Amino acid sequence: MVSKVGKSTMKKETINLREGFICGEAEEGGNVCTEQESCGACVAAHQKCGWCMQTRYDDTNRGRCDYVQNLIAYGCDDEYLVTPKHKENIIRNDPPRNSDDYRDAIQLTPQEIEVNLRPNMPYTLNLTFRQAENYPVDLYYVMDLSYSMLDDKDKLAVLGKEIAVEMNKITENFRLGFGSYVDKKTMPYVSVVPSKLQEPCTGCAPPYGFKNQLPLTEDADQFTERVRQAPISGNLDSPEGTFDAMMQAIACKADIGWRLRSRKLLLVSTDNDFHFAGDGKGDIGWREASRKMLLVSTDNDFHYAGDGKLGGIVTPNDGHCHLDSNHEDSESLFQDYPSVSQLAYRISEEKVNVIFAITKEQLPKFNRLSNMIEGAMVGELANDSSNIVQLIKDNYKKISGKVELRTDASDGVDIQFKTKCQGDEELDVSYCDKLGVGDSVTFQVTIEVTECPENEAELDKLVTIYPVGLAEKLSLRLKLICSCPCEKPDFKPIGDVLPPQPNSPMCNGSGTYQCGACACNEKHYGKNCQCDGSTVDSDDYDATCKRTNTSEICEGNGRCECGRCICKPLYIADPSKTFSGKYCECNDYACDFFDGEICGGPSRGVCKCGKCHCKLGYTGKSCNCPTSKESCMAKNGLICNGKGECICGRCQCTLDQYYKGRTCEDCPSCPGHCDANKACVQCEAFGTGPYTREYCEANCTHVRVVPEVEKEDMPDRRLCMSRDEDDCDFYFTYFYDNDQVLAQEKKECPEPVNVLAIVLGVIGGIIAIGLALLLIWKLLVTIHDRREFAKFEKDRQNAKWDMGENPIFKPSTSTFQNPTYGNK
Template sequence: MTLCTLLLLSLAFLCSEVLSQGSGDRNPCLAASAQDSCAACIATGPQCGWCVSEKYEQENRLRCDTFENHARGKCDTNDIQYPQDELLKIDNRAVQDGDKPEDAVQIQPQKVRVNVRPNKPIRIPLIFRQAENYPVDLYYLMDLSNSMEDDKENLAELGNLIAEKMSAITKNFRLGFGSFVDKVVSPYVSTVPRKLKEPCRMVTGEACEAPYGFKNQLSLDLETAKFAKKVRETRVSGNLDGPEGGFDAIMQAVACEGEIGWRPISRRMLVFSTDDGFHYAGDGKLGGIVRPNDGVCHMEGGLYTESSNLDYPSVSQIATKIKEKAVSVIFAVTKDQFPIYEKLSQYIESSTTGELANDSSNIVKLIQDNYEKITSKVSLRTQNVGDNITVEFYSRCFGTEEKKTSECSNMKIGQTVTFDVEITATACPADRKEWRRQISIKPAGYQEKLVLDLDLMCECECEKPENEVPNSELCSGGNGTYECGKCTCNPKRYGKYCECEADDVTSKESLKECIMPNATVPCSGRGSCECGKCKCSTRSSDSAKLFSGKYCECDDYSCNHYNELICGGPERGVCDCGQCKCNPGYSGSSCECELSQDKCKTEDGLVCNNHGTCKCGKCYCESQYTGFKCEQCPACPDKCPDYAPCVQCRSFQSGPYSADECDLKCPREVREQPKVEDGPGIQICQLKDEEECWVYFTYEYDQEGEVVLKRQKAKVCPEAVNVLAIVGGVVGGIVAVGLFLLLIWKLLTFIHDTREFAKFEAERQNAKWDTGENPIYKQATSTFKNPTYSGQ
């Protein structure tokens, strides 16, 4: 086997492990039906493989099992039949725009060959991109009964505008025109000869066209100017009842690809314009027409020739034909007819409904809006899936979260969206011809598609005729075909090696040999009867765990467990038909009781220190004593000093014990815990180390009598004296006191000065002399007055 094959098998094994873990302990590969053949095995689950080794079954191993169990059972990798999915892209042209219809590519890949393993999903990436200037064929199908006269005139005027708007969307645009009235049969139209020629004369007084079912007035043409001209030339007609023969017209317009001019690669659009309802399948009986519509084109000279011979199509026929021919329909109807056509569009793929003005004046906007509405969404559809195959779609569209969907909305021209197509074969068909089939996946409204050639892997390589050995000597001297490591017996033979004859007498007698007395089910319902002997089946996900006994009545894996082992493990006992058989020295339902008293004895040979009773290798102490061997009591000395060196050497690599002494005298570990806790049989101790720190620890004894030491993780150390802090505090205190005294002195000085200044100010205010003159100064001049003139 090549290195590449080994890598693929390893990868497949990992995938199978993930799948098996997701389904709990259940192993589907162990089903009885999976052991019949390699084909049945690989169809059971994606994690199942078949071992073809001749010796594998001789060792009582099952051929169908998981890859892991086969590896454990020592089945060589070369002997494991584990077929892998394979995907080959045959046609994988990249998405692109194109001026020519044949150059545009909107879906990638275009053809894929897939080898699918049953019940194992496989994903195929699919890319869709709306190409620019993608060809568009628009066929305008109009109701030309007399009530649509004004609509026809407006349509003729707006024909060039329709072409102009659509040409702005794509450069490759063609336009066609067709009309319909109703079946030319009573009671749909008047069969009076005069009214058959001019049905409108009695109503409007004007001449009009004779009634007809459907007429192709103008095939799809690049010269859009012809459209307006043809609409003007076409005359309206008339009928009697309200509903029209629109379904006949839709069926012929879609089915007659050559007459209408639909291109193989184009976006096909049909605008259906009317102001009334429609006849559908069954209505033709009113006119004596009982032949169902055959969905086939019947056109001669542009006229529907079977209108009076075939019934109207059903909604289902219309929907199927539209889907088959990938046509998108826009129902342009008046307001009163809008609800019924909107409901109809829900049953027709890639269709929409728009409200038409009474005179069709808004037809251009209606076509443009609904075209954008249709093309803004991509919807993937499947064809020819058949039974036993499921197809699911996943996409992120334009978001970040993947979801299960086949549609993406809000698309624009030139945008790309990716889908994952998940294919699952749920079962293998009985007919080998159905093992190979072809499925198509296409976006609604487009002819382009992804073609999937599926090959179902419903048989293993070892089952192919060239690898079989008919009438092999390994099958009891030629009584069977040797294939895939086992014998497929010839008629009237059975057994592992086809050693049993299957005639009526021997088969009934051999079956009795497999039924236990007072029972009715062969092999206790836990195996199969082969040649009068029971072949026991597995009891769990491990194929090595079989039921046992002559009648498979024993289950050697359902005994009680001790220490998570069946019957305490091989050292204590074994499970025999659901009951533990204990080895010498052990007893109990799960061999949990050890009869020896060695674990209860002290170094002095005392059993439980003479303070208890030894049961199943464990001491049950008197009320005031505790410990594994009843060595502890309130007045008894503890063993803290004995175990303190062990704590030091194991936890801190210090203390009186060297490394060798520590390994010889101490347990292998000292467990750490946030805080030591007291309890029954637990002794709390403390020790002081070289750093004057206290270490708290406990000791106790487990079920085997071994000491268990636990230490508090954090030491408790005395706090160191901070000399700098003390000196700094003293100096700071002195400075603070000095500053305080200086502040008081300054305050007293300020108060004294304030008082002296106030006293000075008071004395100055009380002075008798002017502060502006010198009191001892005398002027140099004297003034005298003459008494004679004192009165003047």
Template sequence: MKYFTIGTVIILLQLSGICKTQGNQCNSKETCGKCIASDSACAWCRQENFESNYRCDLEVNLKGKCNESKIVKPENEIKKIKDEQLSNKGALEGEAVQINPQRVHLKLRPNMPFKLEIKCRQAVDYPVDLYYVMDLSKSMEDDKDKLASLGGLLAEEMGKITKNFRLGFGSFVDKIALPFVSTYPSKLKKPCYGCAAPYGFRNQLPLDQDTNLFAAEVKKANVSGNLDAPEGGFDAIMQAVVCQEQIGWRNKSRKLLVFSTDSGFHYAGDGKLAGIIKPNDEKCHLDDKGYYTETTTLDYPSFSQINRKIKEHKVNIIFAVTESQYEIYNKLSKKFEGSGVGKLDKDSANVVDLVRDQYNKITETMELKDNAPENVKITYYSSCLGPEGQLRKTSECKGIKLGDMITFHADIEVVSCPKNHNDWNRTIQIYPVGLNEALIIDLEIICECECQKPGKKELNSPKCTNGNGTYECGICNCYNGRTGRECECDSQNIDETLHEKQCYLDNSTEPCSGKGKCQCGTCICDTRLNPAEKIRGKYCECDNFSCDRVEGNICSGPDHGTCECGKCICLPGWKGSACECRDTEKTCYPPDSSGLCSGRGSCVCGKCECWTIDKKKYSGDYCEECINCPVSCDSLVKCVQCKMFQSGPLSQEECVRCNFTLEKVDEAEVINKNQKICVFTDDDECKFKFVYEANQDAVKVWAQTGKDCPEPVNVAAIVGGVIGGIVLIGLLLLLIWKILTSIHDRREYAKFEKERAMAKWHAGDNPLYKEATTTFKNPMYNVSKQGTEEPPSSD
């Protein structure tokens, strides 16, 4: 409970600080529009007769002072205008819906975020337009031939993704000007062997479902030549993106622009080398044959121009480049929204795989973007394909498949009101990258109150002095040159310094004592957040909250005193700067009537403040205890041992000199506050108790006759028990050993008997010996060692 209380106090203090900060922020706003635009917690009172000085305040503070029907605090509003559900319909069956909702109207108050749920899903079998832009300089000749042979395979592979696929082809070289190409007449016709005349960009085949035309056009296209290494690819990209009709882009389709090259690129500013200084106008300039007509008059486009146009037309660029150019185009792709890059083989043999892989990378990512202005902040959250409750801050989800639905939560917040009134209504788009669909938000920013709009306010109102202001939302909005609550002051024809001097009290350094505003020489005192706290006086010099406090209570609380004009007025029975002291000395007399604070202290605020007398320090409620007096348990114990039990270190002569009165009691107990109990151990290890009381004249001791002695230890029993235990353990261990060895011997003997019973030889035979099947005897050795002749063998 203790920790809960402390934690609660801390939280309340923090909340109090927050409220105070918000309240002060609200209080500084003088019109209803500025009030509601400053903070979402601020509210305005439009009541005509309003006593408080601050109409802009926290709603909770206004409720006690303002009629609730007159409190203005607008809230965010949403109205869905178009809310079609997600669908997988293709272009043949109708338009697919890949984002929900499609259009909403939002009324948002500044600094009050609104959470909007957005659902996205890439439709299955969605139309795909693929336009192939190829570098046809001489070095790409083998790539062109390979691409012509792979056109059918590319169409077949994309057909696995969607049934509605169209393919187109365009090519580029560079600007027809020095130093990009040779301008010799012969070189302009034929820059290299087997080459056609150079050109900037040509749309050779608009998007078409007949993929056979693609192969034919690629095969028919001629390569050309230029002088420098970089090519005019940026001109080609710009024309391929902005020439929507000539290229044949559909409004509802996934637009892919494959850019194939083995060289670098020229960009904005490089045109100056040829004297071309006119910036790119981001417009379409293709003639009837598909050639780019402004190649020698307009500079190359910049990164930002291309990025702006691909975002506008929802085009995904796939850079198919050779290994030597991969790094630079990889960096370039990061500058273009929704683009990717892949390595192209030397003869472009892997172009089909490259396009398929890059298409998969593009479609497996769902990313939301928006065109919100600076004063509107949009933050995205999503769980992507994870559990719905685990939202994280992100505008991008990866690893999705066609048909997967992704839910985003967009926190939309108006940071501030635009200065231009026309910007209070804006149209914002939130769109998935690469898809030609978007959520359109008609945003209405609440920067003024209803009571400020025409028809609700009174121009030249008689409620404002001489009609010098417009009465709106309960106040006079003064015209130029007029000030005051009712526009009663002329700020142009008066001396403001003189008026302000009238608001100073004596030697005060601030007008209205720093607790109010000076208007026309009169102080208007501030209003506190706490309704019980009041500021008053001609110069706002008095208040009821700045008095001394005890434990956070003004004047120690209402039962002790009240605060008036910065000073505590104490109730009867209390005194002190904060009414913290009791106005009596009765509480300083001890029960034994030994005098005020026992004659050893003074009575302050109804409590004894003890003195130090002759270096003796006294303490206690009535100064009855001596902190450093010589009498103590340690100083008396030796004498008590001597007098009571004839023990201890003192001799008989020293014992006689012990100057105190000793009384023997059956039980030593403390009877009053002046007595102290002592417990010690004697020479025989027995404890004894005594109580003493030290007065000014003498010391009296009550000693307990009996001692608390421990029972004697039976040594013989302990020794006998230990020896008996050892013997028993030894016998037990010996018995266990005997049992185990007997079991082991019996098992071994049984094993021996079993092996002998199973033997296949007689007891006197060697089981390893076998007799010979045939015996021979040599006649030469027929004589024995003694020289006798042996009889012939019968064998």
């Protein structure tokens, strides 16, 4: 019997392993156990629930499903208690090892576990990752060879050997390959003029979609030579066929030469059965597994699914390999570009690590693309690719030094991770970085199945936990305990408890007597299946439909039929939503909402009897708070940058009032995201900056132009000011919790310079100064003349000669007097 049950939320619980019994304190929102009517539903409802299958157990006023301590108190003997526990069987647990000439490295342990898992009862295991020495690396370089990448190709040809030398310092098992691409060979991507199809630009080769120039090899000289020989081509539009090239490089495993783990068949002639090589797993250890790295280098945008319609290509990309005898993509003209999700799926499936080596102008778009691709990284490429060696080294160290666990768990299976890789504090994160060769990190993995599937075929689940970008994995085979042994025909009797008895007289011939209780046939119910679904109301049953003697029948939310409450809908217009519970006392639709959904939606929690019962990983009144602190992890590995506390999955920057932002990394002197958003604001608001209109429309939709922005930082946003090409200042704000940017529609420019006024002013100033100097000179001359005239007048008035005589007349006689005798 398979029952679909929800998960309950507990205030506090204590697990007592006494003979496998689980005890606990009172549950918030009522006892979920007593609502279950079968043994299978009981053990799946919650880890604290138990079922008493004892025949003589008195269940007249209570059910057979209850807290274990209650069942014991009510007289159920231990041997009749059904309280299953997890049963773990470690199938494969090979210890970590480095690779050698015969065996692949093992970095993840254990590798395979089988668990009989009880729903709503967490199961915890430890998963260890150890970074192996000399782990094999396959690096396939996919390069855009349109004309704008000419200098990049020349530089790569020079640096090819240096790439191998530097990577061999990291791992001795390194191989290098090379592929190139342009775009689809049709309009509007390339010119279809015959002469242009042969030579799209001076000295250029004919255009093509993708070409595998050199499969993976250890010969660095051969790589250098193939890069040097690869001709440049040309196309018309700015975006390139990057996605086509990436898909072929990933899908064509044999042509590219990716090293894959193989299983070989060993058949020995014998009179008995035979084994497959690999059944010994770690003992055989067939090679070769490697870290697959796909390096994509371009200076332009990319085409994606739907763009093919421009060239009349509407057939979706099938994601398969289509390399012909010339090592070119034969389906480039017949299949559309891959979609982002399609490409991301194949990258995850094939465990490929993608590095985008992109010029500065394309960084924003490829950064957003990398967020959609598992394990992808973006590095800024110099205009001539001169930094490609350092870029490969840096990004490889980031990739190899970080282990991030992912899972393919299906709905109904919750998995949470914890680790101490960032220090002594145990964090709710699924990754650990800055690992060195030989370093180990242990993750605590908690698995909880929240409900039993309706389809019995889904009782066995295969869950995979794997490190991003690596082929290693832990296979968890879950066998869900959604039924009890006493419900199965092969049950061995315990005391007077017998195997299931269909149409038993104890069930009025209308049900199966099993586990000490009746499982009624369709349209029958009641403790002994005494009630028919068509039975009319009867006052004899009213007492059993009341919680207390003074309660209303079915709490006023239903009707009593044959001693059982049939609950009515909450709303007449929506009969699918009804009251629930034995007495229709529960409203499963009266819980708090979060993000527009009750209890945050099915992935966060379920509403039971007016209260949210949160799933593993969430808490809060409306299951609005994630218990993981991963969203609060700053880039430096500290929770909230060490400047705040992680509360409800969000940082509250309380330790330093100057720090703000999602992870408390933004401060007045911090660069923040002002520079990253500047170009989009220029393009979207003013039509300036480095981006084209087409690029802006495709990549800057997060910018919204508003009449005015607040000229100060707010708790949820930061103000940015920058200067445009016309020396005008413009303002915009970005939000810490999302990508939204608000840009002020008008710039603030300095007053324009009035050249005429300045010229006239200068001329007027010169004239004024000249006139002033003339006036001063005239004043000084006038003052001097007046002083001379006054002196003349004074001398004239003091003259003693007779004005009647001629002053120049001299008499003919002269008289001289000797001064010696002047007084005698």
